[in-house]
Amino acid sequence: MKKDILSLTLQELEVEISSLGEQKFRAKQIFDWLHVKKVGCFSEMSNLSEQFRQKLTNTFCVKPLIIQKKLVSRHDNTVKYLYRLFDDEKIETVLMQYRHANSLCISTQVGCRMNCSFCASGENGLVRNLEPSEMLMQLYETERNSGLQVGSMVLMGIGEPLDNFENVLKFLQILSDKSGRNMSLRHVSLSTCGLADKIDELAKLKLGLTLSVSLHAANDEVRSRILPVNRSYNISRLLASCKNYFDKTGRRVSFEYALIKCLNDDLQSADDLIRLIKPLHAHVNLIPVNSTGKSEIFSPVSTTTKLFHERLTQGGINATVRRTLGADINAACGQLRGAEVEGLSGD
Ligand code: SAH
Numbered sequence: 001m002k003k004d005i006l007s008l009t010l011q012e013l014e015v016e017i018s019s020l021g022e023q024k025f026r027a028k029q030i031f032d033w034l035h036v037k038k039v040g041c042f043s044e045m046s047n048l049s050e051q052f053r054q055k056l057t058n059t060f061c062v063k064p065l066i067i068q069k070k071l072v073s074r075h076d077n078t079v080k081y082l083y084r085l086f087d088d089e090k091i092e093t094v095l096m097q098y099r100h101a102n103s104l105c106i107s108t109q110v111g112c113r114m115n116c117s118f119c120a121s122g123e124n125g126l127v128r129n130l131e132p133s134e135m136l137m138q139l140y141e142t143e144r145n146s147g148l149q150v151g152s153m154v155l156m157g158i159g160e161p162l163d164n165f166e167n168v169l170k171f172l173q174i175l176s177d178k179s180g181r182n183m184s185l186r187h188v189s190l191s192t193c194g195l196a197d198k199i200d201e202l203a204k205l206k207l208g209l210t211l212s213v214s215l216h217a218a219n220d221e222v223r224s225r226i227l228p229v230n231r232s233y234n235i236s237r238l239l240a241s242c243k244n245y246f247d248k249t250g251r252r253v254s255f256e257y258a259l260i261k262c263l264n265d266d267l268q269s270a271d272d273l274i275r276l277i278k279p280l281h282a283h284v285n286l287i288p289v290n291s292t293g294k295s296e297i298f299s300p301v302s303t304t305t306k307l308f309h310e311r312l313t314q315g316g317i318n319a320t321v322r323r324t325l326g327a328d329i330n331a332a333c334g335q336l337r338g339a340e341v342e343g344l345s346g347d
Helices: 010-019 025-035 050-059 132-146 161-175 196-205 220-226 235-249 267-280 302-314 335-341
Strands: 066-072 079-084 090-097 102-105 109-111 126-129 152-155 188-192 210-214 254-259 283-288 318-321
Touching: 010 025, 066 132, 079 132, 090 132, 090 335, 102 132, 126 161, 132 161, 152 161, 161 188, 161 196, 188 196, 196 210, 196 235, 210 235, 235 267, 254 302, 267 302, 283 302, 302 318
Parallel strands: 102 152, 152 188, 188 210, 210 254, 254 283, 283 318
Antiparallel strands: 066 079, 079 090, 090 102, 109 126
16 A cells, blocks of 8 residues: 655655665755645656666555535634545545634544533434544645635634544644644644643643643533533543643633533633633633533533623633634534534535
């Protein structure tokens, strides 16, 4: 089987190129074609000899990412791509255009095994992990298709990034390589439902990433009900890892809190949340939950959201209510793939 060249770090590519009997500096040229010029075909690599290009074609492949569907929001310029992978599996990528920069939300797995009750991504379990190349291609293909430059990325699409730890780390290494796409990891956020031991491992690496933690509840009883992962790593274990992350990296953790009607949207929950996260000097992102239509989960009325937000702010917590970009195009995690898998959506 041919090797997936886009998943190789520059150092790995150098080893491969040397073993083909070519000089090491050629690896940097190829890396530049792949990650800067975003050329996916060896025959276009014009500074390499014909013979060498043939050798590359025989040894390596660039796995394609095909646009299966592209939806553009009527309310804002949010674009959602449903991409088809080489094995016909589907993933989602969302391009959000803000005044200051464009941000891209990418998937890290096909499906998810975390099974959060309000999230469409985990409804059919985990199919497989994404390779580093498949994460990079979401960026390269979206930039190519939209003609826009992406300034920041969030690992908040389908999947649990810390459940695909090795591939995500390799993706970050390639993405930030100065000889490649050279994206500063300060412009990358990783969102996790709370795999605390992996947060500890990540902290040791001091990558400068922003860590975003999906908290969604201020007590274990409610959190375990909506996030099964809480039964393995409860809130105090999770917050200990968040504190450790801050202490080791100097980067403030931010928390996601999806407001769910009559479950976690009361002022007592707001007070509990204040008490929990105040010592962490963290930011809270409030998200009125996007109803997937499958479970008994609805977002609160806007006045409840406003009151909850005010209570946090009065309690000294830096909080924002997330703008619901792309609500008309099913921009929440896994909704589009879910519909496709079940054959619910037409073109
Ligand atoms: N597995 C990671 C990243 C993917 S989910 C995580 O859990 O953080 C990205 C974010 O979207 C998480 O905060 C998740 O809880 C939230 N989310 C998922 N489905 C949602 C929905 N229907 N409404 C609002 N937020 C949702």
